[in-house]
Structures are given as C-alpha cells and as structure tokens.
Amino acid sequence: MKFREYIQKLLKLGEVISIQKEVDWNLEAGAIIRRSCELGASTPFFQNLKDDEIDCRMLGGPVSSHKKLACALGVDPETPVKGIIEVLESRIGEVKNPKRVDSASCKENLMDDDINLFNFPVPMIHSGQGGRYIGTWAFLVSEDPETGITNWGMYRVMVCSKDLMSGLILPTSGLGRAVAKNEKENKSTPFALVIGSDPLTAYISATPIATDEEEVKHAGGLREESVPITKCTTNDLFVPANSEIVIEGEILPETWLPEGPFGEFTGYRVAPRDFRRALKVNSIMYRDNPILTVSSLGVPVDDTDIVQASSFSIILKEELKSKGIPITDVHMPPELASTTIVVGVEDLYGNIAFQIGYIVSSHPAFANYGCHVIVVESDVNVFDLDEVFHALATRCHPERGITAIKTPTSTLIPYLNRREKEWGYGVKTIFDCTWPREWSKVEKPVYVSFSNNEIYPEGIQEKVIENWEDYGYEKT
Ligand SMILES: Cc1cc2nc3c(=O)[nH]c(=O)nc-3n(C[C@H](O)[C@H](O)[C@H](O)COP(=O)(O)O)c2cc1C
The missing domain is CATH 3.40.1670.10 (UbiD C-terminal domain-like)
Structure with missing residues (x-):
C-alpha cells in the first residue's frame, strides 16, 4: 500500500486526524504527537505548519498503534496482537525483488542549489533536545563498499545547519560498518535519507535483517508487492519511488558534529550531547506538498515500541524454534x-x-x-x-x-x-x-482461576458463561 493511500485509510477509520490550525514546529507539534500517543488518541496529520517555506505537511506517529500496523498489513484493524504478529511472521521471511522505475513521484521537486534543510518545518520535538530532528521516522539508504549490498536502517538524524546533519550511527549498524570500510580508504559514504515511505518499508528499515540480505527485498515480501525504486540524482543509490522527501549526500570520513541529546525509546533522555557522524547534504528531492513523518519518542507506547516489539518477538521465535x-x-x-x-x-x-x-x-x-x-x-x-x-x-x-x-x-x-x-x-x-521440575503434581500450587477446571468444572464454567447476561451483566 502506498503511503498516501495508507493515510487516507487511517483518516476514514478515525485513526488519523487532519489538523488545519497552524501548529508550531517548535515543540507544539512534538507535544501534540506525544500526547496523542499517551492518550491512545488519533495520529495528528498537520496541514499548516509555521514558517513553512515549501508547503510541507507532517504526520506524527505513523505506526504508533497495533491498529495502524494492522491497517498497513491490510488486515482487519481489530486483529489482536498475536494475530498481527502471525501475519508479520508469515511474510517477513519472504523476499520480492524491487522494481526499478525512472518516473517517480519523489522527483516532482529538486533542491540542488542553495540547499536549506530549514525550508522544511523540521520539528524541535522535545524541550532540551540538541537540535531540530529531520530523521525520527525515516531511514538511511547506503551500500556496503565491499559486498555491494544495500542497507536500509532507521537511525535518528539531527539538522546542524542548512546542509549539514549528524546522526547516531553506531559502529555495529549496517551503515556504521559501511562507513568504517570507506573510511579506511579515506572515502566518504554516499547516503539517501528517505522520509515518508510506505509504512511497511519503514517497518523493515527498523528490523534487524541479516547483514548479507537486503531490506528492500524483505519490504517487498512484507508488502506482498515489489517496492518500486528509483535512482538518486547525485549518487548511485536507489530509493522508494513514492517517498515524500529524499535527502541525498555523503557521510564524511573522520568528521564529527555534535548530536543529541534526544528523548529516546526507553521513555527517558539518557545519552548526552556528543560528537557523532557528519552527513553533508548534496541535494533534496521532494513531492508536491510533501509529508514529513515524525515520531515523538518517549514513554511507551509509540511507533518504536510497536515496530520493535513485533519484529524482535518474531526474530527470537525463529531463533529458538531453529x-x-x-x-x-x-x-x-x-x-x-x-x-x-x-x-x-x-x-x-x-x-x-x-x-x-x-x-x-x-x-x-x-x-x-x-x-x-x-x-x-x-x-x-x-x-x-x-x-x-x-x-x-x-x-x-x-x-x-x-x-x-x-x-x-x-x-x-x-x-x-x-x-x-x-x-x-x-x-x-x-x-x-517455571515451577521446579522435581515438584510432583500435588506439590505444584493450584492456579485459582475461573477457567481452571480444577477450580470450576467445565460444566459450571459453561453454565456461568451461558447465563452471564441473565444474571444482569453486560455481554463480554
Ligand atoms: C524510531 C527509531 C529510531 C531508531 N534510531 C536508531 C539510531 O539512532 N541508531 C541506531 O543504531 N539504531 C536506531 N534504531 C534501531 C535500528 O533502526 C535497527 O536496529 C535497525 O535494525 C538498524 O538497521 P541495521 O541493522 O541495518 O543497522 C531506531 C529504531 C527506531 C524504530
């Protein structure tokens, strides 16, 4: 499902609310997104952002509930968590090769001259944050210089100046490894930051896929449809063709910029400001009236919790089964x-x-x-x-x-x-x-619950369930 179709679907279900009132990128949008997550309210879709040079919209909390994840998967929004995980499990190992296309909606506009990231309403999400974050629900595309394998990874990215960004790119991450290999040769690492891709594509970028496999193929499997990809304008990387915004550039070798602090997935702000990888921007492609995707991370439950809880459960289940x-x-x-x-x-x-x-x-x-x-x-x-x-x-x-x-x-x-x-x-x-193995049946404590046959025989349970409303209770 395309990203804009997904939003329409969520709008119809009331899972997304369109906000026409002008909203400030400076804390107000972040606060609305955070509160909506904490209340389990509809996801805000901001139509009118302050100081917005290019008529940009913003979707806050793109996959912040199981209902939204179910919609992204194309199953009944009321599917219970176990059912959603079963659907993910059945599709996540499948692969479908991407489809290369020349004509792509992300190419509707190009900023390759006088680049200014601040032309977008980049949000200051939490007070005390190190800067304005353009990458909170976005992923970086890169290529391993030795294997040629394309990596997609969701890493946080902060704007430092008109054309410089910094990000928390750990050495253990797919991109971190590519950067280290290029750095040995004093080479920079080309990247593309993809903002506003379809929800399952973003899901895969935050899922730990084996290093010798490509996320784009698993995204195709999860979507049950190949991802249409198109070539970047300033490097040889390919990005999802329907992305809302694509920021192209290079990670400079041995160059560091201050990044953070930032409100993190644990529900706290922990890591201090530090020098992290510097990302130089060379050009920006974007759709007409583009949509910036933003996650206001904090106390659960928000997008990170929904995505990681399901993907990590599946990975561990497979491992234990194997x-x-x-x-x-x-x-x-x-x-x-x-x-x-x-x-x-x-x-x-x-x-x-x-x-x-x-x-x-x-x-x-x-x-x-x-x-x-x-x-x-x-x-x-x-x-x-x-x-x-x-x-x-x-x-x-x-x-x-x-x-x-x-x-x-x-x-x-x-x-x-x-x-x-x-x-x-x-x-x-x-x-x-687990109870000690040596305990006999008699030694094991009896679970005192309505549904335990040792406490209430099946006949009694059935009778009580059958007559529940006759006793004057509401249907369960
Ligand atoms: C919202 C969000 C933000 C994340 N930010 C980071 C980050 O800044 N750095 C990082 O190493 N991982 C981050 N992660 C986790 C990675 O996306 C995840 O580990 C992914 O598998 C990385 O891809 P890789 O294995 O190809 O490196 C984030 C995940 C989510 C959902």
Whole structure:
C-alpha cells in the first residue's frame, strides 16, 4: 500500500486526524504527537505548519498503534496482537525483488542549489533536545563498499545547519560498518535519507535483517508487492519511488558534529550531547506538498515500541524454534519499551529458562534490546501483561530463579551507570517463572482461576458463561 493511500485509510477509520490550525514546529507539534500517543488518541496529520517555506505537511506517529500496523498489513484493524504478529511472521521471511522505475513521484521537486534543510518545518520535538530532528521516522539508504549490498536502517538524524546533519550511527549498524570500510580508504559514504515511505518499508528499515540480505527485498515480501525504486540524482543509490522527501549526500570520513541529546525509546533522555557522524547534504528531492513523518519518542507506547516489539518477538521465535527449544510463544510487550522479552515454554527439562536466556544474550540483534528475559510455562498467556507479572511475582524464586549475565548493551539504557553506558558493559537478567521440575503434581500450587477446571468444572464454567447476561451483566 502506498503511503498516501495508507493515510487516507487511517483518516476514514478515525485513526488519523487532519489538523488545519497552524501548529508550531517548535515543540507544539512534538507535544501534540506525544500526547496523542499517551492518550491512545488519533495520529495528528498537520496541514499548516509555521514558517513553512515549501508547503510541507507532517504526520506524527505513523505506526504508533497495533491498529495502524494492522491497517498497513491490510488486515482487519481489530486483529489482536498475536494475530498481527502471525501475519508479520508469515511474510517477513519472504523476499520480492524491487522494481526499478525512472518516473517517480519523489522527483516532482529538486533542491540542488542553495540547499536549506530549514525550508522544511523540521520539528524541535522535545524541550532540551540538541537540535531540530529531520530523521525520527525515516531511514538511511547506503551500500556496503565491499559486498555491494544495500542497507536500509532507521537511525535518528539531527539538522546542524542548512546542509549539514549528524546522526547516531553506531559502529555495529549496517551503515556504521559501511562507513568504517570507506573510511579506511579515506572515502566518504554516499547516503539517501528517505522520509515518508510506505509504512511497511519503514517497518523493515527498523528490523534487524541479516547483514548479507537486503531490506528492500524483505519490504517487498512484507508488502506482498515489489517496492518500486528509483535512482538518486547525485549518487548511485536507489530509493522508494513514492517517498515524500529524499535527502541525498555523503557521510564524511573522520568528521564529527555534535548530536543529541534526544528523548529516546526507553521513555527517558539518557545519552548526552556528543560528537557523532557528519552527513553533508548534496541535494533534496521532494513531492508536491510533501509529508514529513515524525515520531515523538518517549514513554511507551509509540511507533518504536510497536515496530520493535513485533519484529524482535518474531526474530527470537525463529531463533529458538531453529534450535529446537520447545517454546509455545514469544512476546516483547510494547508497554515495556523494548527492554523485556517473555517466552512461553513447555517445561520439558531442567534449566530451560536459562538456556533461553543465554540464547537471547548471545544473539546480536538483542545486544541493545531485551535486557530482561522472562520465561513462563505454557499456561501463562505471554500476550497478557497482568498474567506475566503475576507469574513473575508468584513463581520466580528471588534467589534460584534469577540470573544475571554480562552482555554488551545499548548506551541508552537508563539504569546503567556512566562507565557502563560509555563502555557498553551491559547485563541481561533471566527470570525463571517455571515451577521446579522435581515438584510432583500435588506439590505444584493450584492456579485459582475461573477457567481452571480444577477450580470450576467445565460444566459450571459453561453454565456461568451461558447465563452471564441473565444474571444482569453486560455481554463480554
Ligand atoms: C524510531 C527509531 C529510531 C531508531 N534510531 C536508531 C539510531 O539512532 N541508531 C541506531 O543504531 N539504531 C536506531 N534504531 C534501531 C535500528 O533502526 C535497527 O536496529 C535497525 O535494525 C538498524 O538497521 P541495521 O541493522 O541495518 O543497522 C531506531 C529504531 C527506531 C524504530
């Protein structure tokens, strides 16, 4: 589905609200987006932004709810989270080659002379932020100079001046690796920053796809349709043809500009202002009346939580299945800001929880996320946070059930001290919420719940459900 069709669909469903009133790019837009996420209200689509030189619109929180993700996937918006993950799971491994096109709507306008990023209403999203961020829901396209593999990665990008930007491009990221290889030869790295692509294309750019595979092909698989791509004007990279804005340029070798601080995915502002990669802009293509996509990151749930919770669950599920671990399901609750992963298991052998915890800890995709691994038995619904926390509180022995392992970490994890953040000394905690294997059936505590047949026989349960409204209750 094209990006503008997606917006129309969300407008019809009331998931997006069109705002005609003039809104300031300086904090006001960011505050509206943030509040809409915190209230679970419609996503704002700003039509009239202050100081806007080129008649630009702004969509805040493009995939900030499961309903929107369901719409992007073309399934019933009311599909439960488990169902959405199943659809993603069935499509994410599929690949479809992109289709190269010459005629592309992103080429409707070109700024290649007198470049000025401030002609766009680039938002100051949070107060105290290091600068105005043009890349919060946007991805950088680059190419590995050795393998020729194209990488798409969503990384935050701040505007430093009319034609200079800086970004948090970690050395472990796809782009970080390409930059390091070019730098050895004192070469710059061509990039294209893609803003306003279709929602599943953006989804894939934030999903850790294997380094020897191309995100563009997986985006085709997820969309069930090839991504039309077109060549950039100043370099040889290809970008989605229907993108709203494409900023082309080069990452300069050994050149650093101040970046941050920024409100981050954990719901805190953690990383200080620092010198990060410098991105020099060479030209900008944009559609008529373009749409800037913006995420106002903060306390869950917003776009990052929705995307990462689903993609990381799928990646881990595949990994555990491929190793023959008897799992029932995996879920990274979006409410916990990509910090926690819950795994449901058939309790077949001793220390299964720790085996899973070690697999998570050694998986490169989880170096920065999934700091807590909670392992529960199959009677706990991993998609129900109340059930998961109840199991954690009542089944996890505070001494025998918890293990901490030293791992690499994201520098953005709030509870780490300065040294740990700076040098990447992290820790993962495994919470074993399975009952001890040696306990007999009699020893295992009985779960006192309406739906447990040991507490209420099936006949009683059926009778109560059948007569529920006759008792005077509302239909459930
Ligand atoms: C809104 C958002 C912002 C992100 N910002 C960054 C960032 O600034 N730096 C980073 O390394 N990863 C960031 N990520 C995570 C990456 O997009 C993700 O790890 C992706 O897989 C990177 O692609 P790569 O594996 O090709 O490097 C962000 C994700 C989201 C959803």
